Amino acid sequence: MSTNNRPISPHLQVYKLPLTGIFSIIHRMTGVLLSVGLIFFVYILYAVAGGSNTYAAMQALMSLWLVQLIYWGFIYAFFFHLCHGVRHLIWDAGKSFNRDTLNRYAIIELGASLVLTLITLIFV
Amino acid sequence: MDYRSPLARVRGLGSAKAGTSHWWMLRVTSVALIPLSFWLITFLNLSLNAPYQKTIEWLASPLNTVCMVAWMLAVFYHAALGLQVVIEDYIAAEGIKIVAVWVVNLSFLMLALAALIAVFRTLLIG
Numbered sequence: 001m002s003t004n005n006r007p008i009s010p011h012l013q014v015y016k017l018p019l020t021g022i023f024s025i026i027h028r029m030t031g032v033l034l035s036v037g038l039i040f041f042v043y044i045l046y047a048v049a050g051g052s053n054t055y056a057a058m059q060a061l062m063s064l065w066l067v068q069l070i071y072w073g074f075i076y077a078f079f080f081h082l083c084h085g086v087r088h089l090i091w092d093a094g095k096s097f098n099r100d101t102l103n104r105y106a107i108i109e110l111g112a113s114l115v116l117t118l119i120t121l122i123f124v
Numbered sequence: 125m126d127y128r129s130p131l132a133r134v135r136g137l138g139s140a141k142a143g144t145s146h147w148w149m150l151r152v153t154s155v156a157l158i159p160l161s162f163w164l165i166t167f168l169n170l171s172l173n174a175p176y177q178k179t180i181e182w183l184a185s186p187l188n189t190v191c192m193v194a195w196m197l198a199v200f201y202h203a204a205l206g207l208q209v210v211i212e213d214y215i216a217a218e219g220i221k222i223v224a225v226w227v228v229n230l231s232f233l234m235l236a237l238a239a240l241i242a243v244f245r246t247l248l249i250g
Contacts, residue, residue: 028210035203035232041164042235044171045242048183051249052176062172071172075165082161085154092151124169 019106027084030077037074075120079113146205153202160195167192184247193243200236204229 015021047058061067087105090096096105126133167188170179182188207228215221 031203031206032210035207038199038203038232038235041168042239042242044168045239045246048171048176048179049242049246049249055171055176055179059172078161082158086158089151089154120165120169124165 020102023084023106023109027081027088030081033077034074034081037077040074072117072121076113076117079116079120080109083109083113083116146208150202150205150209153198153205156198157195157202160191160198163188163191164195164199180246183243189243189247193240196236196239196243200232200239204232207232 017025044058044062047054062071087096087109090105096102167179167183170182174182183192208225211221211224211228215224
């Protein structure tokens with residue numbers, strides 16, 4: 001049996017995605033992005049482990065506006081992934097599959113991830 | 125009359141590997157990461173803004189050390205599991221797929237070790 005021409009997951013190019021579909025692929029993209037971001041996390045950890053000099057150098061680098069922009073992009077990606085992840089857990093429990101709920105939850109996720117990012121920006 | 129054995133009939137028709145545990149661990153780590161991410165955000169905020177000594181003291185408190193290490197174990201495992209799903213979905217060629225999954229798993233194992241060692245090094249010399 002040939003396994004080379006099997007269908008693969010729904011492609012972005014061939015489907016007009018519903019809201020849930022768009023959120024689903026963003027969830028994936030943020031997941032991949034955040035995984036790559038773990039490399040930066042390890043860099044920060046090593047700057048801390050290296051002593052006060054490497055620590056100061058890391059802080060100087062992280063305070064550049066472009067790096068700050070990327071950093072807050074990561075924070076938002078993180079909260080989006082978290083909020084949509086919670087919905088995956090609700091789905092895994094077998095709940096909230098009808099269409100109205102799907103779209104309403106999508107809006108709630110979007111709002112919640114923005115609010116969580118703002119809270120982090122202001123209070124943390 | 126079908127002379128094929130049950131094994132021959134199902135061979136190539138799907139997976140009988142360890143999919144359930146993979147799926148399950150992705151969920152377990154995701155639930156663990158929800159509360160533990162509070163420590164990540166706090167740590168990032170401190171290390172980007174606070175004086176060196178303050179960050180070290182925060183990290184050295186037992187609760188913070190445990191939660192940071194727990195977050196790290198969960199997150200590197202979660203990332204490796206998640207990336208494996210993405211690879212398996214989008215790469216059809218069996219050989220490349222297997223190698224890519226190996227590379228991802230080993231890379232995140234290395235990153236996890238590096239992160240753990242960084243924390244212990246900080247606590248021992250800081």
